[in-house]
Amino acid sequence: MLTHVVLMKFTDPADAAEAKELLEGLVPGVPQIQKLTVGVDVVRAAVSWDLVLLTEHADLEGLKGYQEHPSHLEVAGWLRPRLASRATVDF
Numbered sequence: 001m002l003t004h005v006v007l008m009k010f011t012d013p014a015d016a017a018e019a020k021e022l023l024e025g026l027v028p029g030v031p032q033i034q035k036l037t038v039g040v041d042v043v044r045a046a047v048s049w050d051l052v053l054l055t056e057h058a059d060l061e062g063l064k065g066y067q068e069h070p071s072h073l074e075v076a077g078w079l080r081p082r083l084a085s086r087a088t089v090d091f
Contacts, residue, residue: 032065
């Protein structure tokens with residue numbers, strides 16, 4: 001099992017809600033996603049990120065398949081210009 005964690009900070013934090021919907025919409029069409037959770041920050045502290053994405057995959061190949069899937073690439077294309085910063089951890 002491989003867990004993929006992504007923290008996102010948006011140029012406009014209001015974009016986090018739409019990002020959540022787009023990311024959750026990946027589940028039915030991307031078979032490499034075993035589990036997906038998206039959370040939008042509610043505290044809004046100075047050290048907070050706007051959104052967290054957690055996905056689970058069978059293995060590294062599953063993660064790569066997810067990352068290369070056309071649906072994921074489409075959502076990533078929407079996200080990239082709206083992000084101020086991003087951090088990831090895979091374990």
